[in-house]
Amino acid sequence: MxxxxxxxxxxxxxxxxxxxxxxxxxxxxxxxxxxxxxxxxxxxxxxxxxxxxxxxxxxxxxxxxxxxxxxxxxxxxxxxxxxxxxxxxxxxxxxxxxxxxxxxxxxxxxxxxxxxxxxxxxxxxxxxxxxxxxxxxxxxxxFWWPINKIINTYPETLQQKIGYLPIFLENNQVPMMPSIENWFQDYLLKTGVKKHNLLERSRYLFEGENSKKLDSTERKKLGILLKSYDEGINLVLDKRDKKLELEESLKIDxxxxxxxxxxxxxxxxxxxxxxxxxxxxxxxxxxxxxxxxxxxxFKRRIAQPFKDKEKKELKNVLDLSQLV
Known part of the structure; x- marks a missing residue:
């Protein structure tokens, strides 16, 4: 003792x-x-x-x-x-x-x-x-900030990953890393550039071709990230690592x-x-x-089971500046 x-x-x-x-x-x-x-x-x-x-x-x-x-x-x-x-x-x-x-x-x-x-x-x-x-x-x-402020202040957070499998953006068969940037691209392409309600967000999380492949833990992380975009709720950001702590963010009600x-x-x-x-x-x-x-x-680096593909220009892909 x-x-x-x-x-x-x-x-x-x-x-x-x-x-x-x-x-x-x-x-x-x-x-x-x-x-x-x-x-x-x-x-x-x-x-x-x-x-x-x-x-x-x-x-x-x-x-x-x-x-x-x-x-x-x-x-x-x-x-x-x-x-x-x-x-x-x-x-x-x-x-x-x-x-x-x-x-x-x-x-x-x-x-x-x-x-x-x-x-x-x-x-x-x-x-x-x-x-x-x-x-x-x-x-x-x-920090305890909404995602828009986090992206504005530390744009490198867009490269943080949620999930382990590649995702595919609309009308494109090139596998992309499951980065926050690409998740937002997918979300806005599928649901439109607007503030979404809970029903719209839930449909995307459970029925989207990419998001439905996530396990429950990773889906919750993506869910609170999208909620921060739609409703402006705060997320936890490590000042030293400039890393979003989405699991910790979920604990704050x-x-x-x-x-x-x-x-x-x-x-x-x-x-x-x-x-x-x-x-x-x-x-x-x-x-x-x-x-x-x-x-x-207990901070763990997310595994990268495949290498980043070179980003190709996609038709109708949204500029993430619309987020901020």
Whole structure:
């Protein structure tokens, strides 16, 4: 088990992963966690948007969990500390809201009345701060822009591939690489240069000669790309690699985030919070960066099973400048 050392009020504390909303145990007793339970948990956890994963694994999240635990003299009780972390985590992972949180606080932590309500307010506040911290860290390494702005700013993204098989543009039998540029050519040739509705987009994705050959994962990536063109929704772009992270883009549901923001800020009374404003001083500062390292490690280059063919002029092929 990894330990984090930080200094506060002239005392040295050693904290286990129970203080991390990302790493806290699945069960009340961390000793009861089975490998398959942990694996299943992280499979679900990794479906969260990247910025929330950054926030849940941040130093700030650990600090706030510690402050809340300390208010109740629980900082040495790893089971109760773990439950605080899980409550924060489950606001995002399990969509826990007021009734669920209040019930868990009563049943797991035996808090009642006003004390339970104040504790609930602090869980909401930690979740709010976790989200803000994650957004700040996310913005250091990623843009969240619509595809038109991405193409305007970084035209090289048009060469990124979706799928592995060649595609064939209308009235042409020359196999083309499945690049974003060629997918847009195919889409606009088949459906017209306009903003398309969901029905038109779905027909293209499932009935188009090229798109129907995609597996479900690649079709979803193409779908969110086309939705960004039609509706202007934002996509995740890696600042360093100038690469569209379409799989990560799929995890960001704007309607869900709007509802989440409303919940986190509703009836939040600052004067009732236990969380101290004076920050703790961490000896180790890079703990929250682990998610970035994990993220970069699973980036895979799309296989190229065939070589690029020389592009030939195609009759009626659209100029992609119409996209921007």
């Amino acid at each position: 990894e330990f984090l050392i930080f200094l506060s009020m002239n005392k040295l504390y050693f904290f286990s992963d129970q203080f991390s909303p990302r790493n806290a145990s699945v069960n009340w007793d961390p000793e009861q966690d089975l490998p398959e339970e942990t694996e299943a948990f992280f499979e679900e956890y990794n479906k969260l948007p990247l910025f929330l994963r950054f926030g849940l694994g941040s130093d700030l999240a650990r600090e706030k969990v510690y402050l809340l635990a300390k208010k109740f003299d629980w900082e040495k009780d790893e089971k109760k500390v773990g439950e605080i972390s899980r409550l924060v985590r489950d606001v995002f992972l399990r969509n826990l809201r007021e009734a669920d949180l209040l019930l868990r606080i009563k049943e797991k932590l035996s808090l009642f009345g006003k004390e339970r309500l104040l504790f609930y307010q602090n869980i909401k506040k930690i979740a709010f701060l976790v989200k803000k911290e994650g957004e700040k860290e996310f913005a250091e390494d990623f 704007q309607e869900w985030l709007t509802a989440l923001d409303f919940f986190l800020t509703q009836d939040l009374k600052e004067e009732n919070l236990f969380l101290e404003k004076k920050p703790l001083i961490f000896v180790k500062q890079d703990y929250g960066k682990e998610e970035k390292k994990d993220f970069s490690s």
